[in-house]
Amino acid sequence: MSSRRRRLASERQAQIFAALGDQTRLSLVARLSDGTARSITDLSDDHKLTRQAITKHLHVLEDVGLVRSVRSGRESIFELDTRPLNELQDYLSRVSSQWDDALARLKAFVEDET
Amino acid sequence: MSSRRRRLASERQAQIFAALGDQTRLSLVARLSDGTARSITDLSDDHKLTRQAITKHLHVLEDVGLVRSVRSGRESIFELDTRPLNELQDYLSRVSSQWDDALARLKAFVEDET
DNA sequence: TAAATGCGCAACCAAACGGTTGCCCATATC
DNA sequence: GATATGGGCAACCGTTTGGTTGCGCATTTA
Numbered sequence: 001m002s003s004r005r006r007r008l009a010s011e012r013q014a015q016i017f018a019a020l021g022d023q024t025r026l027s028l029v030a031r032l033s034d035g036t037a038r039s040i041t042d043l044s045d046d047h048k049l050t051r052q053a054i055t056k057h058l059h060v061l062e063d064v065g066l067v068r069s070v071r072s073g074r075e076s077i078f079e080l081d082t083r084p085l086n087e088l089q090d091y092l093s094r095v096s097s098q099w100d101d102a103l104a105r106l107k108a109f110v111e112d113e114t
Numbered sequence: 115m116s117s118r119r120r121r122l123a124s125e126r127q128a129q130i131f132a133a134l135g136d137q138t139r140l141s142l143v144a145r146l147s148d149g150t151a152r153s154i155t156d157l158s159d160d161h162k163l164t165r166q167a168i169t170k171h172l173h174v175l176e177d178v179g180l181v182r183s184v185r186s187g188r189e190s191i192f193e194l195d196t197r198p199l200n201e202l203q204d205y206l207s208r209v210s211s212q213w214d215d216a217l218a219r220l221k222a223f224v225e226d227e228t
Numbered sequence: 229t230a231a232a233t234g235c236g237c238a239a240c241c242a243a244a245c246g247g248t249t250g251c252c253c254a255t256a257t258c
Numbered sequence: 259g260a261t262a263t264g265g266g267c268a269a270c271c272g273t274t275t276g277g278t279t280g281c282g283c284a285t286t287t288a
Contacts, residue, residue: 010144011137018135022276023128030124033209035216041234053277055235074234074285082213089206092199095147099196102149136246155264165265167247188255188264233286238279245274256263 012064013091016084019064024049025057029066029080037070037079126178127205130198133178138163139171143180143194151184151193 020026028043040058044051058078061067066085069078134140142157158168172192175181180199183192 010140014135014137014140016135017131017140021128021132021135023125024276026124026128026131030209033212033216035213035220039234049276050278051235052237052279056276071235076235080213082210085206085210089203089210092203092206095144096196096199096203098147099149099194102147106149138246153264163246164248166249166267169265170246185265190265229288231286231288234284236283237281240280241276241278243275243277246272248271249269251267253266254264256261258259258261 010091013088016064016066016088019060019066020088022057022060024053025061028054028057028061032067032078032080033082035080037077039075039077041075043078124205127202130178130180130202133174133180134202136171136174138167139175142168142171142175146181146192146194147196149194151191153189153191155189157192 020029024047027046031043031046032038040055041051043058044054047054058067058069062069062078064084065081067078068081069076071077134143138161141160145157145160146152154165154169154172157172158165161168172181172183176183176192178198179195181192182195183190185191
């Protein structure tokens with residue numbers, strides 16, 4: 001409602017975008033999108049990066065809620081949470097539709113003038 | 115088709131995500147989503163940042179195709195291009211639906227077992 | 229109990245990022 | 259022609275980021 005709320009909301013969107021704005025993290029999300037919960041070493045085996053590098057990336061994803069982790073014995077199991085992805089989809093569709101509407105109005109205005 | 119192609123594709127998505135992963139740039143996109151093409155100083159007036167800072171951000175957006183610029187007289191006019199946004203929407207919906215499908219299969223499998 | 233596996237933590241490093249300042253050029257405006 | 263406006267370019271700077279290495283701890287497994 002208030003412009004303050006919208007400001008805060010877009011800050012969150014920016015954070016999620018930023019979290020996805022890294023090839024490694026995006027591939028982790030893609031890897032986890034098959035519905036399987038995986039351990040850190042499991043996820044590390046796909047990349048040439050160190051386990052610690054993957055760990056850092058997973059924490060970035062966790063901080064924005066794109067991923068949840070559970071400790072099971074000696075390993076940390078990560079699984080995807082698609083809700084932030086849906087948030088982004090909504091945000092993008094709002095921007096796109098605002099653009100489309102604006103163009104439609106502009107077109108109507110121009111046609112009205114001629 | 116090939117895994118190489120998909121790899122390159124997701125690299126592009128990551129770049130667009132990264133471009134949107136900054137509060138200032140995201141606000142520029144939002145500002146331009148009203149269908150109006152604006153000059154750099156025009157866009158700079160909204161923020162407390164320097165004109166040069168805004169210029170840099172606009173070039174980042176331009177590099178990933180989120181924005182186009184045209185020189186008109188002594189000013190550079192920028193306008194939004196929503197196609198990359200649609201790309202992201204598609205990408206996100208693919209990931210989400212893959213997740214949903216996987217969960218559905220998992221559920222069906224579990225119910226089959228019991 | 230000893231060895232192996234999976235992680236977490238901290239320190240460290242180079243590169244990228246976001247931002248500023250200063251200067252100069254081109255285009256409008258008076 | 260003189261002045262004001264809009265913008266490009268380059269240098270510079272502090273902070274963040276992505277990555278590594280080293281070490282220690284807890285949990286399995288032999």
